[in-house]
Structures are given as structure tokens and as C-alpha cells.
Amino acid sequence: MENLLKSILNTHSLSFQELTMPANVDISKVGKKEGLEIWRIKKFKLEPVAKEEYGEFYTGDAYICLNTKSTSEWNVHFWLGEDATTDEMGTAAIKTVEMDQALAGLPVQYREIQCHESSLFLSYFPDGIRYLSGGYDSGYHHVEDMLKDWKPRLFHCKGKRNVRCAQVECKDKSLNLGDVFILDLGRELYVWMPPESGRLERIKGMACAKNIALVERHGQAQVHILDSDWDQDETFWSHFGGKSAAKKIARARNDDEDYWKRTSEQVTLYKVSDASGSMKATKVAQGEVKQSELDTKDAFILDAVNGGIFVWVGKGCNIDERSNAFLWGENYLKQKKLPKWTQVTSVLEGVEPSSFTQWFGDWEEGKKKKSFEPRLFQVSDNSGKLVVEEIANFNQESLDGDDVMILDALNSIYVWVGAGANPKEKEGAQNTAKKYLQQGALPRHKNTTIETIYQGKETPTFKKFFRSWDDKLFQSDDRSVESMRKLLFNR
Structure with missing residues (x-):
């Protein structure tokens, strides 16, 4: 792990003393019970997130989420807010590796970027996730303190299935007729459901507002639903210049990303080497990739095009090579000039998830061909x-x-x-x-x-x-x- 420490120190401007400070969480004790555990990065340490705050992510912070499916099956996700500092990103990476080692290297590791999270990560939060501006330390966390001198906040709920509620500017130009919005006035919450918004978006928006009122505000907030009266409520529209502003609201904008961004490319397998001091990816196969092309003594990158990037580490690799998986993945994104938010997943030989094995037409576990998970x-x-x-x-x-x-x-x-x-x-x-x-x-x-x-x-x-x-x-x-x-x- 020494090489990883050096790389993190150089990349993220950290001192060795800061990065190796004793953790305030005993990592050796995590992952013992089924379910989800979340920590935020605070001053180079892990700070547990309260259960009632699960699903809230500050854009200026980094988090680690551990989902324990059984006593021998885990998924570790480190989440990076768009405004997180390089120090927080670096600490999240190193703490993820420490957690991986504490669990015998068995977890599948996922890098999650704000607004581009994997469907698996989003499935942990059935009511959707909510992005809050700034960092956790910049907010108030006691209800009475929170509601004192409250400033209105507007959340845009986007996505039919995997809902993300992002804080946007509290102005009429932020609204559109196709999406659900939540106006948060502290003790009053307005769920605005315009005529072009869909059934699922409306249900998810109501569930999100109910969760804020009941859990975050401890029942000290009232929820108002605006559907047929979406353009009539005076209190709601008073924050957007009056009811006349309803006539100026734009229609729905179709700004969803095209799922098939790289359709002309083929799945490609690369062997990874950093013996020279910098990562080198050598092409092994393209189009049709086979399980036999993976070598237990080496590490490989599978570029699954729209399926994301996987870094596969053989059992014969040492701990430094295992620890370098995400650094290799990030370097690969830079070399190929791919978006920074491209999904990167680290997998260890023997515990590959179906999201990885599905790209190999001949994948077998033991003598039995692995079945495809629909x-x-x-x-x-x-x-x-x-x-x-x-x-x-x-x-x-x-x-x-x-x-x-x-x-x-x-x-x-x-x-x-x-x-x-x-x-x-x-x-x-x-x-x-x-x-x-x-x-x-x-x-x-x-x-x-x-x-x-x-x-x-x-x-x-x-x-x-x-x-x-x-x-x-x-x-x-x-x-x-x-x-x-x-x-x-x-x-």
C-alpha cells in the first residue's frame, strides 16, 4: 500500500501525517451486519452519517457507502461531490482501500460521481437522493437552529426511476412544466407538480418531501401538494415574483443524456502495467473477449463502452497492485479522454459481479457456465x-x-x-x-x-x-x- 500512499500524496496535496492519522471509525469492525452504512470524509477521517440523513449528499463532500449483502459479500462505493476538495477525494480513495483490506479484499468497489451514480448505488435509496449545496459543516443540524433565519431552497427532482433532487437557484427560470420541484421554506414544503410531469415523478417527489418533513425536520414541517392548483397557490408563487410568473414557465427540457454515447466502439480488454512508473495499457482483445485472456498474476482493464470501465485484479497481484485499481482506472479515462464521471469499478478475481462477467461470452465459475442475470x-x-x-x-x-x-x-x-x-x-x-x-x-x-x-x-x-x-x-x-x-x- 506504500506506493498508493505516495501516489495519493502527490496527486491530492496531502501530507503523510494527515493521511495516516488514526481513524475515528474502527474499520476492522465494519461490514459485520447486513445493510447499508455510510460515512462522510471529515478532516481525513471517517465520520458516520446518521440513518435519518441517508440519501442526503453535500456537493462539497466525499462519502463512503458500504452495502453488506451477507457476511461474505459486500459492495463499497465512494461518492464524490462536484465541489469536493482534492484532499477529500484522496482520503475517500485511501479509506476505501483500507475498508477493502479489512474485508479480505472481497468487496466490489465502485467510484460514484455526483449526478452520474450507478443504478446499483441509487437502488439503496428508494425515495431518491438529494444534493445539498456546500459541505456538511456549513449547515445546521439541529431542527431549531436549522429553521432559524431560514432561506428558501428549491429542489429539482429529476428522473423517473432513479430520482435525484438537486438544489437549484430559487428563481422562476429554474422551473419547467415537465419536472417536479420542491420548494423548501423550512416549516412548509411545497411539492410543485406541473401538468406535464409524469406519475412516477410526482409520487417520488411527494415521498421525498414526506421524508424531509418527517425525518429531517422531526415532524415540524407541513407538506403542501400543488397539482391541479399548480399555477394558483399564492404562497408558492410569492417566491417567484407572483402568480403571473406561471405563464412564463418553460416547457419540459429534454436534457437527459443519451445512454449510447460510444456506439461505434467495441468492448476492449487491456493488460495493465506500471513497471516504468506510469500506467501502460496494452490491448489484449477487442470485440469478443474471453475469460481465458485474464491472467491471475496480472491486472486488466475492461472497457465495456457504455457499460463503464472495470479494473480486474488477479489473485496473484500484490496489495499495491490491488490498491492501485482506481488510480489505473482514472489514468485510463485521462488517456482515452473519456468523461471524468465514467463509471469505474474494481473487481477481484473470484468475486466478479455479473455486471463484469456478462461481457465474456464464455465465462464459467468452476465447471459451470455462469448464467446471465436479466x-x-x-x-x-x-x-x-x-x-x-x-x-x-x-x-x-x-x-x-x-x-x-x-x-x-x-x-x-x-x-x-x-x-x-x-x-x-x-x-x-x-x-x-x-x-x-x-x-x-x-x-x-x-x-x-x-x-x-x-x-x-x-x-x-x-x-x-x-x-x-x-x-x-x-x-x-x-x-x-x-x-x-x-x-x-x-x-
Whole structure:
């Protein structure tokens, strides 16, 4: 680990004494119980985050999140806010390595960048995540102190499935008619649901506001829902220049990122070496990659194009090589001039997640070929470009009647069409699936099939991809906005 320390010190302007200060958390005791644990980086140490603050991330801070699935299976995520200092980033990296070592090198490690988090990370927070400006130390954390001299805050809730509520400027120009916003006045919260906002966005926005009022404010805040009266509430509009401002609000902006950013490229496997003092990536295979091309004595980078970057470390590598995984990943991003937020995942030989093994058509565990784990996506092709949002840890309730969904079972693609999906998406469902198939890079059978499934007419084959199935689920209105409103607020 000495080489990693030197690299972190040089890269992030840290002193050796600062980085090696005794931790205020005994890392050897973490990961013993199933569930999620979160720490923020504070003065080069780990500070536990209170359970009621899970899902809140300050843009000026760095965090480490450990999800323990069992006593031998962990995922470690280090999250970096867009305004985090280089010192905090460096400390997060080194503490992640320390945690990895305490858990025998078995965790899969993920680097998470604000606004570009993995679907797995977002799945830990069913009510979505919220970005708060500044750093934790800049805020008040006792309710009475917090509410004293309160300044209005506006949050933009973005995303149908994986909701991110980001603090934006509290001005009318921040609003648009297609998204849900939360106006936070301290003791009063307004959930603004304009006419073009979708059902799921509305439900997620209400759930987020309820969580703020109940948990963060300890029940000392009231939530107001503005839907049919979105342009009439005087208190809400008084913070945006009066009700006349409602007439000037822009329509929805389609600024979602195109999921297929590098469609012309192929999956590529590189062998990593830093014997010369700088990282060198030597191409091993491209297009079709095989498990046999990985060597237990070496480290490799798998560039899975839109699937992210994986750094695979063989069991024969020493601790320094294991520790250097994320540095190699970041150096690779720089060499290839890829966006800094590109997902980087570190995996150890023998505990590879399916998100890694799926790129190898011949992957076997022992003498048994590893089965493909199906993946579920919400898709939209309204704007002429395919926008894809993955839903991790999905179940039947992840299927939403307002959407067209794709269930990817590798050699079978199922297009699930919700009863409430808009006519354009219904009509183009097959073409959307073909586009998804053509632009993906997974190794598939050349005769991969596409089957359209309509809500309420699911086949037994389709149902088996879900942990459980209830035919009555889609027959009730329990998931309507009004039903959820009554459930959340009893009104």
C-alpha cells in the first residue's frame, strides 16, 4: 500500500501525517451486519452519517457507502461531490482501500460521481437522493437552529426511476412544466407538480418531501401538494415574483443524456502495467473477449463502452497492485479522454459481479457456465435518441403502466408495453428494442429474439424473471398519484 500512499500524496496535496492519522471509525469492525452504512470524509477521517440523513449528499463532500449483502459479500462505493476538495477525494480513495483490506479484499468497489451514480448505488435509496449545496459543516443540524433565519431552497427532482433532487437557484427560470420541484421554506414544503410531469415523478417527489418533513425536520414541517392548483397557490408563487410568473414557465427540457454515447466502439480488454512508473495499457482483445485472456498474476482493464470501465485484479497481484485499481482506472479515462464521471469499478478475481462477467461470452465459475442475470430498463425514444435508465434489484412493481420497458435476458429481449404508455412509444416499441439490441455490445446469440409483451397479458416465461408475481397488482389503482397521496399524507 506504500506506493498508493505516495501516489495519493502527490496527486491530492496531502501530507503523510494527515493521511495516516488514526481513524475515528474502527474499520476492522465494519461490514459485520447486513445493510447499508455510510460515512462522510471529515478532516481525513471517517465520520458516520446518521440513518435519518441517508440519501442526503453535500456537493462539497466525499462519502463512503458500504452495502453488506451477507457476511461474505459486500459492495463499497465512494461518492464524490462536484465541489469536493482534492484532499477529500484522496482520503475517500485511501479509506476505501483500507475498508477493502479489512474485508479480505472481497468487496466490489465502485467510484460514484455526483449526478452520474450507478443504478446499483441509487437502488439503496428508494425515495431518491438529494444534493445539498456546500459541505456538511456549513449547515445546521439541529431542527431549531436549522429553521432559524431560514432561506428558501428549491429542489429539482429529476428522473423517473432513479430520482435525484438537486438544489437549484430559487428563481422562476429554474422551473419547467415537465419536472417536479420542491420548494423548501423550512416549516412548509411545497411539492410543485406541473401538468406535464409524469406519475412516477410526482409520487417520488411527494415521498421525498414526506421524508424531509418527517425525518429531517422531526415532524415540524407541513407538506403542501400543488397539482391541479399548480399555477394558483399564492404562497408558492410569492417566491417567484407572483402568480403571473406561471405563464412564463418553460416547457419540459429534454436534457437527459443519451445512454449510447460510444456506439461505434467495441468492448476492449487491456493488460495493465506500471513497471516504468506510469500506467501502460496494452490491448489484449477487442470485440469478443474471453475469460481465458485474464491472467491471475496480472491486472486488466475492461472497457465495456457504455457499460463503464472495470479494473480486474488477479489473485496473484500484490496489495499495491490491488490498491492501485482506481488510480489505473482514472489514468485510463485521462488517456482515452473519456468523461471524468465514467463509471469505474474494481473487481477481484473470484468475486466478479455479473455486471463484469456478462461481457465474456464464455465465462464459467468452476465447471459451470455462469448464467446471465436479466436486467430491466425504462426506455424512451421520444427525442430521436435512445434514453435508457436501468432499474437495479428490480421486481414486478418496477414495471410501470405509463412506460415501455425492456427486459434483457441476453438471447431474448422482452419489450413490456404499459397500458398507459403514450401512443408514440407504443407504436415504436419494436423499433426501440431493435435499436437497443443493435447499439449494445454484449456477446449474444446471432438469432436473439425480440418479443412484445402487453401489460396484463404477461407470459409464464416473462413472469419467471421476477422474484414473485401477482396478477392482481395491475388491476388495482394502489399505485396512482391519488392513492399514494392518501397513503403518504392521509388526505
